[in-house]
Amino acid sequence: MSRRLAFNIGLVILGAYIFTALLSPLVIPYSPSGLEGRPLDCPSESHLLGTNDMGQDIFSRLVYGTRATLIIGLLGALLSVSVSTVVGMVSSYYGGLIDEFITRSVDVLMTVPGFPLLLVLTMFFTPSIFVISGLMGILGGTQGIRIIRSQILSLVEANFVYGAKAMGAGDRYIMARYILPNVLSLVTVKFVFAAQRYMLMGVGLGFLGLGDPSVVDWGQMINRAYYNGGFALGLWWWLAPPGLAVTLLSIALALLGYGLEGEINPRLNRSVPR
Amino acid sequence: MKAEYMVRRILYSFVAFMISITLTFALLHLMPGDYLHSILPYLAEKNPMASQLFQEQFGLNKPIAEQYFLYVGNVLQGNWGYSFQYGLPVLTVISEKLRWTLVILFPSTIISILIGMTVGAYSGWRNGSKTDVSVLNFMVFVGAVPSYWWAILLILIFGFYLNLFPLGGYVSIDALEDGVSIPDVLYHAILPTIALAVSSIPGTYYLMRNSMLQTLGEDYILTARSKGLSEMEILRHHALKNSMLPMVTVIALELAHMIMGSVFIETIFSWPGLGLLTFDALRVRDLPLLQGVFLIDTLMIILANIVADLSYPLIDPRVVVGESV
Numbered sequence: 001m002s003r004r005l006a007f008n009i010g011l012v013i014l015g016a017y018i019f020t021a022l023l024s025p026l027v028i029p030y031s032p033s034g035l036e037g038r039p040l041d042c043p044s045e046s047h048l049l050g051t052n053d054m055g056q057d058i059f060s061r062l063v064y065g066t067r068a069t070l071i072i073g074l075l076g077a078l079l080s081v082s083v084s085t086v087v088g089m090v091s092s093y094y095g096g097l098i099d100e101f102i103t104r105s106v107d108v109l110m111t112v113p114g115f116p117l118l119l120v121l122t123m124f125f126t127p128s129i130f131v132i133s134g135l136m137g138i139l140g141g142t143q144g145i146r147i148i149r150s151q152i153l154s155l156v157e158a159n160f161v162y163g164a165k166a167m168g169a170g171d172r173y174i175m176a177r178y179i180l181p182n183v184l185s186l187v188t189v190k191f192v193f194a195a196q197r198y199m200l201m202g203v204g205l206g207f208l209g210l211g212d213p214s215v216v217d218w219g220q221m222i223n224r225a226y227y228n229g230g231f232a233l234g235l236w237w238w239l240a241p242p243g244l245a246v247t248l249l250s251i252a253l254a255l256l257g258y259g260l261e262g263e264i265n266p267r268l269n270r271s272v273p274r
Numbered sequence: 275m276k277a278e279y280m281v282r283r284i285l286y287s288f289v290a291f292m293i294s295i296t297l298t299f300a301l302l303h304l305m306p307g308d309y310l311h312s313i314l315p316y317l318a319e320k321n322p323m324a325s326q327l328f329q330e331q332f333g334l335n336k337p338i339a340e341q342y343f344l345y346v347g348n349v350l351q352g353n354w355g356y357s358f359q360y361g362l363p364v365l366t367v368i369s370e371k372l373r374w375t376l377v378i379l380f381p382s383t384i385i386s387i388l389i390g391m392t393v394g395a396y397s398g399w400r401n402g403s404k405t406d407v408s409v410l411n412f413m414v415f416v417g418a419v420p421s422y423w424w425a426i427l428l429i430l431i432f433g434f435y436l437n438l439f440p441l442g443g444y445v446s447i448d449a450l451e452d453g454v455s456i457p458d459v460l461y462h463a464i465l466p467t468i469a470l471a472v473s474s475i476p477g478t479y480y481l482m483r484n485s486m487l488q489t490l491g492e493d494y495i496l497t498a499r500s501k502g503l504s505e506m507e508i509l510r511h512h513a514l515k516n517s518m519l520p521m522v523t524v525i526a527l528e529l530a531h532m533i534m535g536s537v538f539i540e541t542i543f544s545w546p547g548l549g550l551l552t553f554d555a556l557r558v559r560d561l562p563l564l565q566g567v568f569l570i571d572t573l574m575i576i577l578a579n580i581v582a583d584l585s586y587p588l589i590d591p592r593v594v595v596g597e598s599v
Contacts (some may be wrong), residue, residue, distance in 0.1 A: 104286075111291075111576055112290055112575075113534060113568070115534045116567060116571045119537075120565070123564070204420065204538060207422055208553060209556065231429075250420060251414075254414050254415075254418035
């Protein structure tokens with residue numbers, strides 16, 4: 001599969017997910033959290049994927065759960081990429097003491113393990129999906145600072161930046177108009193991969209029982225199916241749909257990122273001459 | 275130069291560890307409704323002496339700054355508090371569970387390194403060929419499937435439907451009569467080991483492939499080729515060895531990170547290691563245990579970093595640690 005094709009497939013699948021999330025209230029036949037039938041019903045015409053142990057319609061929950069999962073992934077990624085871009089840019093643009101301070105802090109912070117810290121912190125704060133994605137974004141943001149900084153380091157010395165300075169442009173104007181556009185493609189790739197990671201992490205947190213109890217998300221669906229009998233009784237229509245939904249979305253984002261990577265770094269496509 | 279670099283490295287590690295300690299202190303002591311205040315009145319009612327001892331050891335009747343220094347001192351001396359759930363010192367619980375994690379972590383790391391590096395090296399060497407592209411696509415797919423889903427799939431297929439492997443746990447029920455036997459434990463370890471390996475192979479593969487691509491662009495490969503060496507000889511003596519060098523750093527760090535990845539896999543397989551311990555601590559809100567797990571993870575990453583740093587110049591004499599840092 002070429003990178004171009006991977007990009008297109010990823011984009012189509014992601015688009016379908018976003019579409020589903022937007023239209024979910026119109027599509028679902030039952031309320032996602034209401035008790036709509038007999039518990040543990042098999043798939044039938046009235047309940048496409050049966051019902052869970054509480055008598056909630058699994059299909060409605062699956063469709064509605066797209067929202068929370070997408071929000072966690074995209075919001076977390078947006079935050080983390082913004083943090084690493086802004087901090088990385090400030091660090092390399094101003095240089096000197098500011099740069100020294102930020103680089104040293106990143107060196108130290110990289111050693112603090114992010115995932116266990118995330119687990120500990122989500123336990124303390126009320127686990128709403130916004131808090132979870134906020135925590136993931138800020139904790140994960142430190143990882144990208146180095147890469148963005150090293151990319152911008154060469155731009156700061158570029159002639160067009162000196163030119164802009166000579167014409168009296170302000171620092172913030174130069175960063176926004178001359179430096180940011182040059183790293184935007186790298187930032188986009190980072191964003192896609194971050195969205196994939198945080199989406200998986202958000203579902204994983206739900207699976208570990210740390211999700212937002214007030215929303216329907218796939219992680220909590222898997223958790224429920226796994227621990228309340230779906231697995232032990234072999235009710236695949238309860239356990240498999242949320243798992244497959246996450247997996248497909250993750251594959252779509254991976255393909256999208258993989259395609260974009262080829263776009264910004266054409267050297268990846270070139271085969272070594274021999 | 276070298277000594278200075280090492281000193282700085284150790285200083286950073288120490289600062290990172292202090293930040294972790296400070297974070298856990300803040301979480302344990304400053305949060306409203308913290309665990310000490312919710313459990314102490316109860317303890318005082320049952321056993322006033324124990325409550326008194328507890329207060330003195332953790333300095334609960336002292337100002338917050340003094341409590342902090344006492345806490346830091348306690349942690350540095352290996353006194354990490356007591357787990358509610360187990361009623362044992364946190365460090366004792368953790369060191370017992372850590373052994374179980376290593377039982378599945380070591381084999382899976384070795385599998386991941388062997389497969390990831392072999393396939394990655396081949397893929398990079400045959401860069402751009404049909405095999406390379408299809409392997410790369412396959413790895414993108416494998417890496418995109420979440421580790422918890424691999425684990426559930428493995429149990430469903432090999433445990434539930436084919437009935438080849440146990441559904442979870444670490445010994446079979448016979449152990450109640452016959453005692454724990456090593457083959458039985460290893461038999462239970464097979465599926466979790468595979469799950470852990472599968473979820474980490476793509477990472478190793480990407481890095482090895484990239485490293486191979488980088489090496490192939492070097493001048494000495496061109497020289498080897500212009501000398502008229504056979505392709506096999508270039509691969510064996512020039513490309514492979516050099517592209518394997520950066521992997522050392524990666525492997526040390528990967529080992530440390532896989533301990534966290536094992537949270538999902540151990541939970542799903544009910545494997546009694548550090549990951550399941552983390553899950554249980556989260557479930558019953560066993561804060562002292564949770565802070566212990568967090569601190570031990572920090573220590574592991576610090577250790578892995580230092581080992582990687584020290585071993586690199588031993589393998590690659592061109593690298594002098596501390597130069598151009």
